[in-house]
Amino acid sequence: MSAKDEIVVKGARENNLKNVSLTIPKNKLVVFTGLSGSGKSSLAFNTIYEEGRRRYVDSLSAYARMFLGGTTKPDVDSIDGLSPSISIEQKTIHNNPRSTVGTVTEIYDYFRLLFARVGKPYCPNHNIEISSQTSKDILNSIYENSENSKLIIYAPLVEQEKGTHKNLLEKLKRDGYIRAKIDGNIFLLEDKIELSKNIKHDIDLIIDRIVLNEENYNRIAEAVDIASDLSGGMVKIENLDIKETNVYSKSHSCIYKDFEMPKIETRLFSFNSPFGMCQHCKGLGVEIKADFDALVQETWRTIREGAIKIFENTVGTQNLEWQEFKVLLDHYGISIDKPIEQMTKKEIEIIKWGSKEEIDFILISSSGNKIRRTKIIDGILTKVERQYYDTSSDRIRDWLKKYMGTFTCGECRGSRLNEKALAVKINNKNIYDYVQLPVLDILEAVENRNFNEMEENISKLITNELISRLTFLKNVGLDYLTLNRNAETLSGGEAQRIRLATQIGSNLSGVLYVLDEPSIGLHQKDNLKLINALRKMVDLGNTLIVVEHDEETMYSADWIVDIGPKAGVHGGEVVAQGTIDDILKSPNSITAKYLSGEYKIPIPRSRRSGNGKVITIKNASENNLKNIDVTIPLGKLIGVTGVSGSGKSTLVNEILVGGLQHSLGLAISNEKKKAKFDSISGLFNIDKVVPVSQSPIGRTPRSNPATYTGVFDDIRDIFTNIEESRVRGYTKSRFSFNVPGGRCEKCSGDGYLKIEMHFLPDVYVPCDQCDGKRYNRETLEIKYHNKTIADILDSTVEDAMKIFENKPKIVEKLQILEDVGLGYIKLGQSSTTLSGGEAQRVKLATYLQKTPTGKTLFVLDEPSTGLHTHDVAGLIKILNRIVDNGDTVLIIEHNLDLIKSCDYLIDLGPDGGVNGGNVVVTGTPEQVARSGKGYTAEFLKDILGIN
Numbered sequence: 027m028s029a030k031d032e033i034v035v036k037g038a039r040e041n042n043l044k045n046v047s048l049t050i051p052k053n054k055l056v057v058f059t060g061l062s063g064s065g066k067s068s069l070a071f072n073t074i075y076e077e078g079r080r081r082y083v084d085s086l087s088a089y090a091r092m093f094l095g096g097t098t099k100p101d102v103d104s105i106d107g108l109s110p111s112i113s114i115e116q117k118t119i120h121n122n123p124r125s126t127v128g129t130v131t132e133i134y135d136y137f138r139l140l141f142a143r144v145g146k147p148y149c150p151n152h153n154i155e156i157s158s159q160t161s162k163d164i165l166n167s168i169y170e171n172s173e174n175s176k177l178i179i180y181a182p183l184v185e186q187e188k189g190t191h192k193n194l195l196e197k198l199k200r201d202g203y204i205r206a207k208i209d210g211n212i213f214l215l216e217d218k219i220e221l222s223k224n225i226k227h228d229i230d231l232i233i234d235r236i237v238l239n240e241e242n243y244n245r246i247a248e249a250v251d252i253a254s255d256l257s258g259g260m261v262k263i264e265n266l267d268i269k270e271t272n273v274y275s276k277s278h279s280c281i282y283k284d285f286e287m288p289k290i291e292t293r294l295f296s297f298n299s300p301f302g303m304c305q306h307c308k309g310l311g312v313e314i315k316a317d318f319d320a321l322v323q324e325t326w327r328t329i330r331e332g333a334i335k336i337f338e339n340t341v342g343t344q345n346l347e348w349q350e351f352k353v354l355l356d357h358y359g360i361s362i363d364k365p366i367e368q369m370t371k372k373e374i375e376i377i378k379w380g381s382k383e384e385i386d387f388i389l390i391s392s393s394g395n396k397i398r399r400t401k402i403i404d405g406i407l408t409k410v411e412r413q414y415y416d417t418s419s420d421r422i423r424d425w426l427k428k429y430m431g432t433f434t435c436g437e438c439r440g441s442r443l444n445e446k447a448l449a450v451k452i453n454n455k456n457i458y459d460y461v462q463l464p465v466l467d468i469l470e471a472v473e474n475r476n477f478n479e480m481e482e483n484i485s486k487l488i489t490n491e492l493i494s495r496l497t498f499l500k501n502v503g504l505d506y507l508t509l510n511r512n513a514e515t516l517s518g519g520e521a522q523r524i525r526l527a528t529q530i531g532s533n534l535s536g537v538l539y540v541l542d543e544p545s546i547g548l549h550q551k552d553n554l555k556l557i558n559a560l561r562k563m564v565d566l567g568n569t570l571i572v573v574e575h576d577e578e579t580m581y582s583a584d585w586i587v588d589i590g591p592k593a594g595v596h597g598g599e600v601v602a603q604g605t606i607d608d609i610l611k612s613p614n615s616i617t618a619k620y621l622s623g624e625y626k627i628p629i630p631r632s633r634r635s636g637n638g639k640v641i642t643i644k645n646a647s648e649n650n651l652k653n654i655d656v657t658i659p660l661g662k663l664i665g666v667t668g669v670s671g672s673g674k675s676t677l678v679n680e681i682l683v684g685g686l687q688h689s690l691g692l693a694i695s696n697e698k699k700k701a702k703f704d705s706i707s708g709l710f711n712i713d714k715v716v717p718v719s720q721s722p723i724g725r726t727p728r729s730n731p732a733t734y735t736g737v738f739d740d741i742r743d744i745f746t747n748i749e750e751s752r753v754r755g756y757t758k759s760r761f762s763f764n765v766p767g768g769r770c771e772k773c774s775g776d777g778y779l780k781i782e783m784h785f786l787p788d789v790y791v792p793c794d795q796c797d798g799k800r801y802n803r804e805t806l807e808i809k810y811h812n813k814t815i816a817d818i819l820d821s822t823v824e825d826a827m828k829i830f831e832n833k834p835k836i837v838e839k840l841q842i843l844e845d846v847g848l849g850y851i852k853l854g855q856s857s858t859t860l861s862g863g864e865a866q867r868v869k870l871a872t873y874l875q876k877t878p879t880g881k882t883l884f885v886l887d888e889p890s891t892g893l894h895t896h897d898v899a900g901l902i903k904i905l906n907r908i909v910d911n912g913d914t915v916l917i918i919e920h921n922l923d924l925i926k927s928c929d930y931l932i933d934l935g936p937d938g939g940v941n942g943g944n945v946v947v948t949g950t951p952e953q954v955a956r957s958g959k960g961y962t963a964e965f966l967k968d969i970l971g972i973n
Contacts, residue, residue, distance in 0.1 A: 036105070059586060063860075078111025109569060112537055137461065178232060179250065179263055181230065195215060208221070260289065288446060297442035349389045354380060360373050440510075443457070453476050504524065507939065519547025575893065577621060592850065616896050620895045633930070634662050636659045637880070639659075664917070666919070685706045719866065727856045741761075745810060763801065772793055899923075931951055932948050
């Protein structure tokens with residue numbers, strides 16, 4: 027193999043890598059595998075990809091580097107044969123609410139282009155195609171003005187466009203024109219006109235200034251034609267007498283003159299442009315409004331009993347707002363002793379929106395003075411909304427925020443676009459009609475388009491690109507997504523596969539792609555589609571490095587690199603590399619033992635019967651759920667399964683977790699739209715719901731396993747009670763690196779210093795005052811068993827257990843970290859360096875420290891993400907331990923080893939998107955497999971050995 031056909035890495039030491047050197051073949055599908063925390067991502071992303079990115083960024087000018095962000099050189103001796111690198115990770119695509127599946131994949135851009143080229147405008151009032159206005163039509167309309175009106179006839183040339191427009195203004199002057207109206211002011215073209223290039227401008231060329239009468243008809247007609255020719259069919263007429271301006275178009279106007287279209291161009295269909303966006307919601311499709319369900323949560327209560335949250339503590343008091351609201355209730359005869367759920371629709375409307383007419387009333391101030399008022403009294407919704415938007419107090423706004431909710435925009439009904447954009451149609455559908463369809467249906471609609479010969483010729487390149495990109499989404503198992511789906515609602519796996527589809531569509535070659543578990547979130551039935559998509563990228567002449575644990579992907583790989591042998595300090599080495607046959611022959615590879623069947627996760631001998639209690643969800647209809655009823659038995663390990671897009675996350679995260687947190691009073695805010703369901707019963711069977719995600723522990727990089735689990739408090743107590751500490755008067759805070767006192771003040775307890783290099787990336791160097799130990803010299807003089815507090819933080823969990831072997835309280839907490847497979851991590855290891863699987867297990871270990879109540883529901887969304895089969899085996903033991911303690915664990919999962927270990931399954935589907943959202947089958951894994959219903963049953967049959 028020649029040097030140009032391989033990537034050669036020498037001396038990689040990033041994170042836990044132990045001077046790793048290896049050779050990777052180019053233009054192949056290469057899988058990096060190994061236990062969670064073994065160093066796969068450190069080698070693939072932090073070393074190989076980061077070096078490729080650094081070389082590219084460093085090749086750019088200093089000015090360009092300023093916008094791309096800093097890069098740091100990985101800790102590696104050399105990497106040869108590196109191609110331009112692109113990373114595709116499991117991260118949410120955008121937190122921007124304006125990003126959708128359509129915009130991220132650029133499919134929406136092609137739809138905008140298609141509608142601008144072949145779309146036909148229809149009047150929304152009469153549903154007839156809009157025809158163009160002739161010069162005669164425009165003149166007839168002009169002559170409807172009063173005779174002798176003073177008019178200015180303009181040619182609108184620039185509308186809300188950035189730039190100096192210097193060339194245009196020079197040309198107009200050369201052509202003999204005298205004046206132009208620029209941004210509302212009239213300028214002589216012979217004057218020096220300087221426009222800011224960063225501000226949007228309007229330029230209307232003055233064609234003529236004239237008095238409206240019959241004598242001037244020909245002159246006006248000529249001016250209209252000149253204006254139309256210069257502006258592409260647009261004419262603007264300003265009547266100076268009545269200060270009114272009308273715009274006419276020779277192309278897009280309803281014959282009844284009650285609806286006029288602007289020039290049809292791509293920006294009309296952009297919800298990020300003022301030309302296309304709904305002006306009410308500014309292109310977001312949603313609006314923040316007061317939420318009645320948040321204000322009145324317990325409808326069985328009366329107003330006197332505090333049913334209305336904002337008056338909960340003021341009913342019957344001298345509070346002026348309560349007195350005013352009581353006047354409203356009395357005026358309409360609404361009793362404060364009547365439960366909310368028994369009130370009529372009319373009474374509820376009055377409580378929500380207040381009075382329609384002014385009411386005379388008297389209030390009594392706290393000092394006993396009478397205050398006479400006459401006004402329309404607000405209902406609770408109008409009151410909360412007005413206060414939320416009018417207040418200048420952050421404290422009041424934060425308090426009101428929990429009573430606000432996100433609702434579909436009433437103006438555009440969620441389309442994000444204005445009436446004019448939605449008036450343009452293709453095959454009787456506007457652009458929003460298309461983007462709210464699943465990818466599969468859009469693909470079918472575009473393939474079966476009904477265009478005439480001219481439309482086909484105009485749109486052929488556009489439709490080919492649309493079909494190509496939609497097909498890529500279909501091929502990576504995302505055919506259930508809609509193009510208007512908000513990008514921030516996508517799972518990590520979905521987001522990664524969207525990026526993957528976009529890259530396939532770009533048809534790049536000679537690129538090194540580094541992917542992070544693309545199979546995550548993908549049902550087994552769609553795995554082959556994904557592998558074929560990866561193969562297509564290789565066939566284009568690219569190298570793919572895929573961090574993956576999926577057996578099917580490993581068997582399809584050209585080359586496998588197994589990192590290990592274990593995790594953390596016990597990993598960071600190349601255990602085996604080569605073809606699948608080479609890996610299977612490796613005696614030291616844990617991966618090989620699972621692939622060969624020597625190691626396997628056993629099928630449970632029996633399934634738990636639970637505690638007999640249940641939670642029941644009635645009529646769930648959020649997103650694609652089809653008004654389903656779901657019963658969740660407690661005291662079991664429960665799996666929610668189904669293909670991608672079948673409704674699992676909606677059911678569990680939005681309805682179950684969201685509904686329970688809301689009902690149990692655990693919801694942090696009500697800012698997100700409330701999920702649609704009728705009721706959740708059985709609430710008294712649980713006292714808390716605990717979502718355990720793979721997000722980083724703590725809120726800052728200072729967080730670490732010791733601080734998160736609470737064991738660091740116990741360790742600091744021990745250091746505080748050492749005799750030397752007591753003599754010096756040291757308190758517990760002395761041994762904290764987060765507060766002044768014992769920490770090194772030069773680095774503020776970080777252990778490193780950031781050196782800003784301006785146009786070069788920032789450099790982080792160990793603090794020269796504390797040598798990276800975080801603490802000052804005096805603090806480090808206190809030792810326990812000859813170890814300083816810094817030494818303790820630098821110890822692994824295993825080593826710390828030996829140091830504190832005579833301290834049962836500490837050992838107990840550390841033992842749980844050891845039990846969940848984290849004996850190798852350091853106590854002071856920054857949260858940002860932990861993998862998602864490691865972070866999740868730290869959280870589980872923290873919960874396991876607490877005394878079980880038997881009434882806690884733990885919810886995990888795809889806990890197998892990032893986990894090797896060996897790690898999955900350990901995770902199953904942890905989950906079983908929680909359930910054996912009497913609590914309930916519910917997981918969303920595609921991993922068959924985890925699914926087969928559950929006591930009870932709820933399978934949703936049968937397919938994704940509009941073809942999902944039903945309960946396919948429920949029961950034990952054996953019952954589901956024997957049912958023969960759905961895709962999960964098919965795969966379970968094989969793994970459970972059921973014929």
